[in-house]
Amino acid sequence: MVFILGVNFPERNLLKKSLETFFGVGGHTSSRLLARFNIHPTCRVGELANKQVLDLTAVLSDMKIENDLRREVLNDIKRLKETGTYRGRRHALGLPVRGQRTRTQVGCFSFAVSYILRLDILDTMLGVFGCFVDMVLMVS
């Protein structure tokens, strides 16, 4: 098991795929990351040298990924809602935002809706977590 940015990856896994498990790292970013540290595309997690792991972690921690990115997305949506734009309304209603047809084939949006809901839940959780951290800080 190798620790990259606080996540444990089995040694057998492909490094590229492992990096892509982070929210905000896709195929493009991961291949660029590999190229940046001269790691071959089919490298397994177990083949990494310690220094490479540290380098990767350092770069990943500088990037806006995972919860930071999620929060940013949520904030953007929230801003849209608060300013009362059409897009904000569509977001609030859980309907397609980008001008898709809603006369038919609305079934596909259930996924989008559930995704938004998940984000919302996450938001609350992050909020709670934030309070918790504050409390801990206050106590200590």
Next chain:
Amino acid sequence: MASSWCWSCLSRLRAPSTPRAILPPQSITPRLTTASFHSSAVQYANPTKKKGALVAVKYRQGQTLRRKKKKTTERSRPPAVGERKALRKRIVLSNPNALEVEGMQDLSAETMIDARLRGSVLGLPVPMLDQLRAVQAFKPKQGWSIFRRPGTVLRRDTLEMARLFEKISGEGDAAEKGKVVKKIITGLKGSGKTVHLLQAMAMGFLKKWVVVTVPDARELVSGDTSYSPIEGTNPLQYVQPNAVSALLMRTVEANRQVLSSLNVSQKHTGLPSLKPSSTLEDLAKLGFQDAAIAWPVFQALWTELTATAAAPGMEKDFKARPPMLVTVDGIAHWMKESAYRASDFTPVHAHDLVFVKHFLSLLQNGQASLKNGGMVLYATSTSNNPSIYTLEVALDQLAARQAGTSPSSPDYPSPEAYSGADARVLDLFKPTTGKEPQFELQTLGGLTRDETRGYLEYFARSGLLREEVNETWVGEKWSLSGGGIIGELEKLGRHVRTTAQTTPVLN
């Protein structure tokens, strides 16, 4: 005073409530069509309607017959990691069911140059098989597994090559010790390019040469092995430590006898752990124990093998170095950009990989590099082959030069304008200058009819072919195989032909 309710009203109120509460609901009890005083029990009475008609079709239920789906049997576990690949790459060299071919001779220093044996199949010596396996000379789909023991046809090209081997080794009449022959081997699919390399390796082992091979050029550029940049090179070059380490391992495994008899004769400042009295085998072993120093070790090994004299102070037990055989299979992969990326995400050209560059440079400075002589054989491949326009042009140019066309003449092939030809590839194939001998293009064609006959007889004598091998039949197969293309002949030979069975008359 009378109440406002009259009796009739009261009775009306009571009437529906009492009996309904006591009696079960009507729908549950079976309706009796017979008289109520019938003596038979209710359930034996004939129903008026058939039962099936009573079953209502449920909402949105299909009325077609639903068949049971075939169950797929569960294979509990997938094969272990690497097992499938091992199965795919497995090389079987013997079929105990096939017949031993009587009187089959082994490949040896004498038989390989014997023109009388042309067209016959010579067995590969059994002790050599391990060496050939070590250099990965056999490929999985070459059909070695159907014969008793592996053997190859002694064809014209093989004989010519054998004579070259003899010449360079310094034997025979026209000995040219220290000469370097460089060849690029092309040919149609199935024309025996890889087996030609195999024969070269076998001859190299027979003559006690040092054999260095790259069995699959693709592995070096497909991005499957680690790479790291070499600091201070311009343009930036890359070393592939694991690939070099594997090469060292192959070389040691196959040439153990030769390498262990030679001692280190030069000073290698980059390798402090090397003792002055150690053999070349120990030197190479350093490389595959630690991949990080594999490249310096390889360079050291190369200088040792190509040394003509010992460094001052180390002459104590210096032995003359044997000639070297260098083979690469599937050279086209080295003529394009690799799957590796530079740190700014630009693709790395295969010629920037230092391993590849080292071997390719032998085409231009083979004589200068291999001072003890030897042979450089680079074969193209037709299976899993990238199509590279520049390489085609370069090979055409090479063929034209060989045919005597001068590079300045208008007939000399050149890449089309705007075709984006790769200048580095064209540069690699330009004619050599100075004392350096030119490299040649060798195109493998089909077997001659006599060779075909010998080859097919080998099938028949192994018990795989149940035909009478005569002129007519051989001629037919020779034509069918596109003029003796040996891969096609092999297919024809192993193909179990239908015999004209009289199918039983069925009425």
Next chain:
Amino acid sequence: MSPRLNLFTANKAAAALRQPFAVARAQRSVALPLLLREQSTPVQKRWNSSQNHKKGLSPDEQKFPTQDQLGHVGEEAAEMDRIMHKEKSCDGQPSSPELEQGSPVADILKRDKEGLKHMPKVMQDQLKKSGSRSFSTSARSRLPELQNTESQDEISAAVLADMIQQVNEQVAARLPEGLKFDVPVLPAQKKTLNFRKRYDTMQEQFTKMLMQDGKLARAQKNMSIILDHLRTSSPPNINPRRPLMGGPPAPQLPLDPVLYLTCIIDSVAPLFRIRQQKGIAGGGTAVQVPHPLNLRQRRRAAIKWILDASEKRRDAQLAHRVANELVAVAEGRSGVWDRRDQQHKIGISGRANLGLAPRRR
């Protein structure tokens, strides 16, 4: 040696049995070079009034130079004799393929000292004449000789005359009288070894049944893997209770994988299928009636059983599963045999129902 050795000749024998006319044709063709040289064959002239037919070749001869030639009768007999009597002492070792080709009688006699004494007088005469025969007793090895006509000169006059006479007699006996043109060649007589089928009938049927989703090329690839597996795996230990039908002894089977496969399939093929016939016994009960199958149907049933049984195997590849199942059948380990026995048992018990015709209203 095994019966397999003479599949070629056996084919010919079978063909000869079916078409008595072919015998005459083939024997005539023995003397064909002579006819070519002589340019005047009274028989041919007699029946061909057209002057264009100078060559003296019937059209079928011209069209099919590689036509299935019949072996000499003596050769057949000798081979059969060898198989029937000598092979009893066969130790089961595979023999070399040269021997397995239908060998000329001379070769057999070379080994067989006893036969040498009893061989036909004509052959004894030839043997005395310093051996260099210019013609062959084997019809198959005639072809190269057709090409070098020079050797014809060495034929002794007596033999030549004898052969011409023989041929003439036979042609005269066979040709129906009163034909103005050549005897027409029927399509059935055109059948040669080079008929346009790539694969053996059995192999083709198996391949097609192996096919999934209509992917024939993949099925063929799998088939070749199966055949290679049969070719390279060790010879089957045949269970004496479940022997393979026909074919050579077990050690020789892997050398001819198609024959091996055919043996396996034919051995487990059921003779009949069980039909559930309603309306015989009355009361709507189905009665099991055996129904005979033809060869192709029998094989189909067997292949289906084998493929079904191979589903339960553990190997990753389809071809390996099937190949292993085939070997299991050959060694009598497979459940397919039980299935066949079961089928036959039901069939035998259902024999009584055969005569009953379904009751009609």
